[in-house]
Amino acid sequence: QFKIIPPNNPVVGVIGKGVILPCQLEAKTISERLSVQWIFAGKSLNIDVTSYDGKNILNPVREDKTYQGRTDFFQTEISNGNVSLHLKNVMISDKGKYICSVSLENWYDEVMVELDVAVFLDGHVGQGIGLNCKSQGWFPQPEVIWLDSKGQTRKEKVVTQSLQTSSGLFDVVSSMTLEPGSDMEVSCRIISDLLNTACESRVLISGEILDIHQRHEWQELRWIVL
Template identity: 50%
Template sequence: MDSQFQWLTALHILTFQRIPHLITGQFVSSLPYTTVTGVIGEEIVLPCRVVAEHVPEIFSVQWIFHEQSEKITVSRYDGKSKKEIQDERYQGRTYFFHSEFRAGNMSLHLKDIKNSDKGSYTCLVSFDNHQHDELIELEVAARGIVPSIFLKNYMKESISLSCHTEGWFPEPRVIWLDSQEQIRREPSTTKIMMMPAGLYSVVTSMNLEPGSDMEVSCRIVNRLLNTTSESRVLISDVFFPSISKWLVFFLVMLCLSLVLIFSTFCKLKIKMKTAMEEEKGQLKSVLDFWEAQSHAVPITVDAAGGDLELQVPPAPGTRSSDPSGAADARAPSAVPIALARDGFAAGKRYWEVEVARRPDWVLGVVRGGRERGAVLPAGDSWALHSSRGALFCGRGDAAVEPPPPSCSVVGVLLDLEERRVKFYEAVHMVLLATIPVGEGDAHTFYPFVPKSEGSLAPLVFRPVRIPSALENL
């Protein structure tokens, strides 16, 4: 009786330790440990939900990856600055559900899953002097290509079959089956190797003896995804010495030729389709650039503009030098700029700027011009930045993906009809970025470039020659 009472007491203590707090202002959280499985190359949502009576606007959420003894901040959102910072290894692969923050959804969307993403993640949410954390275990898996069965060797006494496949993770299980879906009794040899991409390739072989079941199946099993992939062949009696070996040889060569022809046809079809899609996309990009260039206007720098500065945010992924890690340590810097003499309040206008002689630069348009003061805040500009060889937008703090092959001339389209600013790599006619201009921004917009500093070469507006075919567009 005493041992039973002690067991019930311990059970009640553990139960109350797991019950979330119900006091006003405290978190009501879900289970602290969740396992999810993602497929390599695809995307997944790492769940984290905070149930509370009220989630304020000012809060912070941080996702941490535990890599052996190191902790990596995958992505962090600060509700005070409304900025999202990602680790360089996860750059462009994660984002939060901002519209669902107030509902307590702090989940992280992870794209393009890699083998190295496997491990433990912690979701840490803080507000009103309270903290909530959840531990997520991410398992990764990959389903490879359908296995292919080949005739490895042929002798009078047996037929040697080989089964090949690749692209699996974790290490798969290999099974040889007969026509009744039973595991074959013949011994087999299996070699599983890890490829450079971190996925497994499989080569397995077996000998088929005369009198055996002639229907052979090679099955690959992914136990983590609980999925299988299988190929099946039926071996004809002609492979055994009851008929001419020349007929056997002819049939084998015919089968191999048909497989080769079919494989070549499929590859050519895929290549042609891919090439057509690429050409279509390139043509569309060129036509869009030509249409933008048809709105070219001459731009003249206001020589009497005096001193004017623009606050420029730091590049995405820049680490704070403040040992305290405070959010305001990544404060914007002031860059001297030169405004164009004329501004635009309606229509479409295009111009080009030479940037080849300067590694770091910022250019675009500012709202209101000099009438807004000697120092313009970053919120009054729609700009493209170059920093340390990378390009990013002034609005949204997002890097330009994929980066252009080179960037010597940048074209800018101010489209006040569609309320947006477009930036082009003018030499290769590639669209770099599009930044929307809000409907409430009914102002005059002035083009600008940074002034020269020290030995840095100044950026200049380049005259645009409109091709004759575009002048009537």
């Protein structure tokens, strides 16, 4: 009579934002007296993130102190089978597997929901003939690509370094040297495969190569959804 519809793919949450961990119960009629429990399946310890007890009319929701103030059920939609979890202010430590378990009288079922986390922050600097592309606060480690005016990968030698900070995020610095006679339009694109998103900054350099310090012009930073 009852069935939980499992998610097809891992869920991706952006650090500092909210994310929904899906858990949908399928049945002809659903009693609000059901019980729902969300559990974080840690490597060494399971945490009872939050639970909903439909039999407790006055105070149906309980929340672990580790997640205090960061979880919500969609209580008005539980009768429609929506027992998904709204997790707020996503942190790196939230990454992992979560169990959504549902019980009603003599029936019980559970599904596993995997949460990946990612973040990106912008900040790019162009410096004369030697161009630097810098960005801080990424997770996981992003990829950096330099492009020409036609959107093709540039042939110049590129040096990219990534440093993982104490907070677990990655700072990246990528550098290249623009030679005389080269395509004067340069784009630095930083890609997060997990978010399926890229951040791009473009510089158009005009005039004599020796005057490059005074004549470079940065265009507005823009986000690109791949």
